[in-house]
Amino acid sequence: MEKWDSSAGTSAFHMPEWMIQFADQKQEFNKRPTKIGRRSLSRSISQSSTDSYSSEERPKQLSVGSSLPYSAQANAKGTLSAPKEAMKIWLAHPAASYTDSSDDETSPRDKQQKNSKGSSDFCVKNIKQAEFGRREIEIAEQEMPALMALRKRAQGEKPLAGAKIVGCTHITAQTAVLMETLGALGAQCRWAACNIYSTLNEVAAALAESGFPVFAWKGESEDDFWWCIDRCVNVEGWQPNMILDDGGDLTHWIYKKYPNMFKKIKGIVEESVTGVHRLYQLSKAGKLCVPAMNVNDSVTKQKFDNLYCCRESILDGLKRTTDMMFGGKQVVVCGYGEVGKGCCAALKAMGSIVYVTEIDPICALQACMDGFRLVKLNEVIRQVDIVITCTGNKNVVTREHLDRMKNSCIVCNMGHSNTEIDVASLRTPELTWERVRSQVDHVIWPDGKRIVLLAEGRLLNLSCSTVPTFVLSITATTQALALIELYNAPEGRYKQDVYLLPKKMDEYVASLHLPTFDAHLTELTDEQAKYLGLNKNGPFKPNYYRY
Numbered sequence: 001m002e003k004w005d006s007s008a009g010t011s012a013f014h015m016p017e018w019m020i021q022f023a024d025q026k027q028e029f030n031k032r033p034t035k036i037g038r039r040s041l042s043r044s045i046s047q048s049s050t051d052s053y054s055s056e057e058r059p060k061q062l063s064v065g066s067s068l069p070y071s072a073q074a075n076a077k078g079t080l081s082a083p084k085e086a087m088k089i090w091l092a093h094p095a096a097s098y099t100d101s102s103d104d105e106t107s108p109r110d111k112q113q114k115n116s117k118g119s120s121d122f123c124v125k126n127i128k129q130a131e132f133g134r135r136e137i138e139i140a141e142q143e144m145p146a147l148m149a150l151r152k153r154a155q156g157e158k159p160l161a162g163a164k165i166v167g168c169t170h171i172t173a174q175t176a177v178l179m180e181t182l183g184a185l186g187a188q189c190r191w192a193a194c195n196i197y198s199t200l201n202e203v204a205a206a207l208a209e210s211g212f213p214v215f216a217w218k219g220e221s222e223d224d225f226w227w228c229i230d231r232c233v234n235v236e237g238w239q240p241n242m243i244l245d246d247g248g249d250l251t252h253w254i255y256k257k258y259p260n261m262f263k264k265i266k267g268i269v270e271e272s273v274t275g276v277h278r279l280y281q282l283s284k285a286g287k288l289c290v291p292a293m294n295v296n297d298s299v300t301k302q303k304f305d306n307l308y309c310c311r312e313s314i315l316d317g318l319k320r321t322t323d324m325m326f327g328g329k330q331v332v333v334c335g336y337g338e339v340g341k342g343c344c345a346a347l348k349a350m351g352s353i354v355y356v357t358e359i360d361p362i363c364a365l366q367a368c369m370d371g372f373r374l375v376k377l378n379e380v381i382r383q384v385d386i387v388i389t390c391t392g393n394k395n396v397v398t399r400e401h402l403d404r405m406k407n408s409c410i411v412c413n414m415g416h417s418n419t420e421i422d423v424a425s426l427r428t429p430e431l432t433w434e435r436v437r438s439q440v441d442h443v444i445w446p447d448g449k450r451i452v453l454l455a456e457g458r459l460l461n462l463s464c465s466t467v468p469t470f471v472l473s474i475t476a477t478t479q480a481l482a483l484i485e486l487y488n489a490p491e492g493r494y495k496q497d498v499y500l501l502p503k504k505m506d507e508y509v510a511s512l513h514l515p516t517f518d519a520h521l522t523e524l525t526d527e528q529a530k531y532l533g534l535n536k537n538g539p540f541k542p543n544y545y546r547y
Contacts, residue, residue: 108217109224115209122208123231125201125217133173133206137180140173144473146512150480151181159484161186166232166240168250169271170198170462171216174472176207181480183212187242190235192228194246196220197439197455197463229253233261242487243268244479247416248275255287262289267486267494269479271295272416273392279498291494293482298501300478300509302338303547309471310414311342313461314388315350321440321454321464322410327351330384332377335391336363339414343388344372355380377401386410388460389420399425402443405451412454414461421457439464470516477509503539 113127114120141148165182169175171193179189191207193199193216200218207214213235215228229250233240234257241264245251251268254261267290270276276296282288295301318324331347332355333340340363344354348371356372358364364374377397381387381404389396392415399422402411413420426433426443434442436452444450455463482501486494514521529536541547 107224109227115211117211119211121213121235123215123217123228124204124208127205127208129202129205130209131206133176133200133202133204134209136173136200136203137176137206140177140469143469144174144177144476145516146477146509147177147181147473147480149512150477151184154484155184155186158186159488163187163242163483163487164238164240165189165242165244165483166250167191167244168194168229168232169244169246170194171204171207171214172198172200173203174469174476176203177473178476178480179207179212180210181476182483185480185484187483188238189213190215190232190238190240192216192232192250193220193225194249195458195462196222196225197458225249226253230257233258239264241266242483244483245270245272245275247272248278251275252278255282259289265290266489267483268292269295269482269486271301271475271479274416276498277392283496283498288496288498290496291486291489292498293486294498294500295475295478295482298478299503299506299547300474300501305471305475306338307342309342309467310339310390310461311346313465313467314343314414315346316465317454317460317463318386318410318412319465321437322452324410329353329386330380331355331386331388332357332375332380332384333372334377334387334389334396334420335393335415336360336367336372337390337392339390341366341370343390343414344370348372352386355384381405384409386412388412388414390414391420392416394419395422396420398422402426402451403445405449407449408452410452410454411457412460413457414459416459418456418458421453423453423457426453470513474509474513477512478505481505481509500543503541503543503545507538507540 108123108125112120113122113124115122115127115130160182163182163186165187167179167189168191171191175191179191182189190213192214197218199216199220204214204216213232215231217224220228230253233250233254239261243251243254243265245268248270251270254265268279270279270292273296276294279288279292279294283292315326318326326347328351330353333344333347334357336344336356336358340356344356344367347354354372355375356364356367357375357377358367367374377387378401381401383406385406385408387397387401387405387409390413394417397411397420402422402425405411411421430446432444434444434450436442439455441453441456442450443453454460461467478501482505485505511521524532524534524536526536534540
């Protein structure tokens with residue numbers, strides 16, 4: 001795999017003029033907004049819908065009762081509206097509640113819908129929810145300062161003019177901010193969801209109303225999932241030249257169904273560990289047709305999204321689904337990468353007794369020195385109250401483990417792929433499934449023992465709660481800059497390989513978020529820079545540096 005070389009060579013990253021000006025004036029454009037609304041209840045649900053190239057039948061989500069959405073009580077200025085007005089919003093959009101359920105079981109594929117401009121080039125649950133979704137997007141914008149500043153500064157130059165981006169990610173309010181930023185920078189976008197539970201229906205409606213061809217709704221079937229991706233890709237008179245993927249399903253579909261499209265595609269930007277793994281497989285087999293940018297292993301993604309996001313959202317997801325108290329509970333966390341570190345830190349701080357399983361002796365030693373007991377899963381499976389997987393592997397928790405768990409043990413996944421827990425082995429005649437809440441199932445054994453399975457083994461935080469918008473701003477800004485770099489790169493800079501982001505770009509994205517905290521960086525003197533052999537403006541660490 002080629003590495004970025006910030007000193008010379010065809011792969012060197014060259015900062016465009018608008019980015020230099022943006023960096024010089026970032027203090028001005030990254031101040032926290034003075035009018036902050038209530039935080040959004042955006043529910044970006046679950047991970048990649050299909051974690052392998054094979055298709056499995058997935059049950060449709062059961063409909064559950066609605067409740068008044070908290071965020072529906074905020075008006076455009078971020079203040080509480082009168083209760084009657086909030087009730088009017090809720091009555092007008094009953095399916096936009098927290099559980100996002102609806103009495104309307106008609107498939108969106110069977111509906112004929114048009115937005116206010118007369119366009120029908122989309123497929124969402126209910127276009128009438130657009131107003132509510134717009135409010136969600138506006139709230140998210142307030143916590144995504146760098147992305148909004150990027151939109152403001154670069155839209156004059158339009159570095160993505162002519163770009164035709166097809167995307168497959170979680171369709172949430174935060175993703176909507178990214179999509180609208182890409183549009184403001186000159187790109188045309190078509191979008192599908194990377195998971196059958198990840199879409200916020202009201203946000204999808206708002207995007208469709210704004211003219212974005214969006215094909216997604218919460219609770220898609222397996223067939224719906226692939227149909228939506230195909231509708232994004234297979235359209236007369238429009239062919240993508242950039243791919244933004246999360247999990248690799250979109251990339252796989254184009255390789256499988258429309259391989260000739262890669263003749264015009266300039267590059268792929270992938271943000272998940274699963275998708276990146278697939279890209280490396282293609283590269284190793286000599287089947288990667290275009291350059292690809294590995295966003296998942298960028299510093300700004302791993303050290304912020306993977307660590308800090310999971311540190312906050314693991315508790316939120318568990319609390320919302322189970323109402324449990326963490327103090328004194330015994331928890332085993334499978335995997336001590338960045339996600340595992342975040343989960344363990346949060347649970348330890350709440351008074352839980354935390355065990356860790358690991359295959360990597362380096363990560364295992366880190367767990368031990370952080371005060372966690374390293375065990376094999378078989379050693380503690382009978383006694384723990386919660387089992388959390390975050391390895392990115394498959395069959396980490398097998399049917400044998402599930403059979404041996406104590407009554408009411410909670411089982412959930414924080415890894416990208418839903419292969420970590422062998423959920424398929426639980427769909428047998430002798431076991432009874434009982435839906436308790438949205439994304440919460442009791443699986444009951446013949447002797448009466450039951451386990452609590454969350455999100456059917458899919459990504460807990462995105463399935464059952466929210467994730468911090470500010471952290472997603474860091475990832476989204478990285479994705480936007482990666483798309484700009486790949487799209488504008490001169491011929492020959494990138495070969496048909498997988499590339500890591502340059503250290504300069506990671507540092508740039510981080511610097512854009514510092515003004516939110518009123519943080520002030522120390523600057524090197526000329527003498528200090530010469531002593532360290534660095535450029536005063538960075539990059540400040542070599543590519544091999546591990547943060």
